Amino acid sequence: MASPPSGPAARLPGVTPGARPVVAFGLARGLAGGAALGVALACSLVSGCFYLEPVNQRPGIEIIRLAPEALSRGGTVSLQARVLDPEGGAVSLLWRAHACAQTVAECDADSFDTRAQAVFEVAIPTVTLASAPVQHLKITLEATDERGASARPSQELYLDIGNEAPVLTSPRATGALVVGQPVEVLVVRSDADDAASNVALTWTLFPPIGGKASLGPLSYPGDSDREQRRQFTPDVEGPWSIEVVARDPLAREARVVWLFAVEVDRPPCLRALAPQPPAAPATLLLDSLRRFSVLTVQDTLDPFPGGARPPFGVAQFTWSLKAPSRGGARQVLPGAAGNFVELDPAGFELGELVELRVEIADRVARSLPCADGAATCSIEGTGCLQRQTWLLEAR
């Protein structure tokens, strides 16, 4: 396989590239009127006349590459013709640009751009006429003077066209990273010189030991060519990862790896309460209508305040009361499903000790392992509490 000319000082047959930054690719000069000189000489020898026609010399041309140094598909390159006509006459120029595929031998026969100006501004196409990615350009320049003499040889310039690598954003997940909960992952691909749809993505999910989940296709109406989604439902806790490889038509790659931890759904935890219950047997005074609130609940899926949209929900509250004046047994307050209750001391006897209890739950049904007499309770035996009790003294 022939190696393409290397730019920016691209190879020009028969000439030596000039110095940068203005790169001269050659100046072709010749006795454009050599045949006429012969005729005139023969005429003088045969007829004895001494009139000598002026000799029209061929113009000389040179291609100067202006900018930029690195070329890419979809970009532009500027070239300038430097012309020397020995007679000082006008010279007509003809530029042609041909797109080439993998080698300079695979150039389109037809040019994709033709101009006659001194400066040739070429918009580099992304594909050849045969839809192959453009990897080289062939530029030809012809010059003809007023008397029809053409520069010899015409100039040819081969330019290397680079290939930009695709770009991937880091994967962005929606959903909770909890066993059994579907996770949606989005990456956005782009490529400076390829259409996003021509950049192939390869997704690979790496579950931890024991994991069997796989990635499934997912798309939403309105997704652009740049966006690609996958979904999966992790089935075990532990470290997971997803690798996404983007490959453009010329096999340039970009790779992102997203490492993440999946956990099992843990019980919710009471966080801020108002007022904060003192440790039993300490009491709070219920001497006026008071509000008892759970301000925040920590939970992966069902916190409080709740999540804005699925799969996130909101913690569930159960309030109960135990007071001698109400039979002495604990009574769940029916309908009190909010994060607060308000108690009026007028509803109790003076000096009566009242237990107000709140218990929280998430979407997973779990029973609390504690006796009714326990003021607090934690399913996992940690500081993560699902029960709290205010001991109140009505005054």
Added chain:
Amino acid sequence: MRQRWLPARALTVCLCAAALVGCAGDVDNPDDSPCKVALVFTPDPAEASPTAPVRAMAQVTGYAGGTTFQWKVTHEGGDVPITRSADGSAIDFPVLSAGVYQVALESPGSGCPGASANFNVAAPGTITQAYRLRITPPPGAAAVGQIVPYVDRSNADTSQQALVLSPGIDASGQVRVNGAATAASLRFCAPGSVEPLAEVAASSTGRFTLRLEAVSYDVLVVPAGGAAPMRFANWPAQGGQVFDVGAGVPVGGTVRDPAGAPLSGARVALQVDGVPSTVATSAADGSFTLQARSGAVVQLAVTPPAGRGLPQLLGTSTALDLGLPLQIQYAAGLMTRDLSGLLVTQGGSAAPQVGVVVVGAIGAAASAVAGGTLELQGHLRVAAQTGADGRLGAALVPRAALSAVLQASTGELAVHPLDTRVAPPAALDLGAPPQISGVVMLSQGPADGAQIRLEPQGALAQAGIPTTVSTTGASGAFSLPAAHGGAYQVVLTDPRWRGLPVRVAVTAPAALGPRTLAPRFVLASKIVISNVSSPVVGAVVELLCHACTGVERQRPISGAVSDASGEFLLAVPRRGQ
């Protein structure tokens, strides 16, 4: 040092604006750069209007080179057109609507940091509205909660400077009664206020510790045992404080029933100048002795023994002399009636295990005499339950215009007037539960996920029926069972604060139809701790009314939780719409 542009008036305006509404600030300026960039605005945000564009000016110090300025102004997510001054160091931009205008400035090539500031523009004709912000840091945070004033001057989206929480100090101490350590509960309030800011329990050693702001508090100490609670005014939070409360002043007296006979088993308590006494229980001869603090305003409360059909008593006076025996006498005309045999039915059948709570208010139910005379109001709450035959056993109640609240074990409720001055009805029926229905709307359509609270009023509230809570689906519609004849405040709220609560007073059954949540604007701010300026994550911020009393003072209008940057968005009522 080169100072690019700094008219004194403009700086004054900016500082005023910052102080009033936090217009400036958020200047992104690393400490290690000698170059400082600040933004100043004119006119005052409250004076900005479509006819008077705002001028923002760059103030660059600590940089001597030439600078180019790149400005960007955004409002409600869109770019605002700007007009640059000749040297680019100032811009004019129009303020066509109220809200937050975010102004960002970059000076590339100078090495100077960028700067940004929010310019709050008030809605035309805005009258200020005072609120309070209650900030509760998460458990374990090195900060103490606060209630701070917040004055809305814009009635439009606004950005406020960070709310700074104090790390507080470890306040500790011990509670003693006549020198002996005792368990107690302590309530810390702002001076002159009875609203608790913090509460803590002292152990049996009398010792307590908690984090408080390094300011003064009124501290109510409620010792366990027989000593009277005591308030310590203007206590400066510190360590090592001893609260020795003493036993208090003994207050004695007697309680007598309507017939003038001693009433045993009655519980008697006082609040003197808002400080509760101990609770005494009357002996067989009706006598009692409690411990109280001296003071001017005396509130007396009496709970009669169960089963006597007597109401609780409550009254307040400045005429009582607690140095004299307190003679409490139920009104002689307060006759009782026995409701035994009263049948409760549901769907025509006897309803067993139905709770019946008879409630009502009885004027002049008793009097208290100690030097002066105090007329006491009666508040009745007698609870009973039907037996297997659906009938009540013995249940004495006063003869008065009362109400009966029926509650089945399955939750159905009913409210019936019950006039016991005449013969009571033979039966009360639970009936089919009526519905309170409606549709919660936002300005843009149905409010999915809205919350509906049925707050019992009147007899239901007196009977201790709790608030019922439900959530709407996508249609915003709701239909909740209620008590037939029961009065409610229906409170429509949105946990996501897309609109603010709407309250409607109804008597069940009721069809509210579509109800649109109240409009709001958004207050953006953040919470930091003063000594380290680090953001407070997971703090709860609640908007409270300024002038409310009672429990309304505790009920939040809206709330938010600070995010990982300590920032929060709080909904505030938009007025005049």
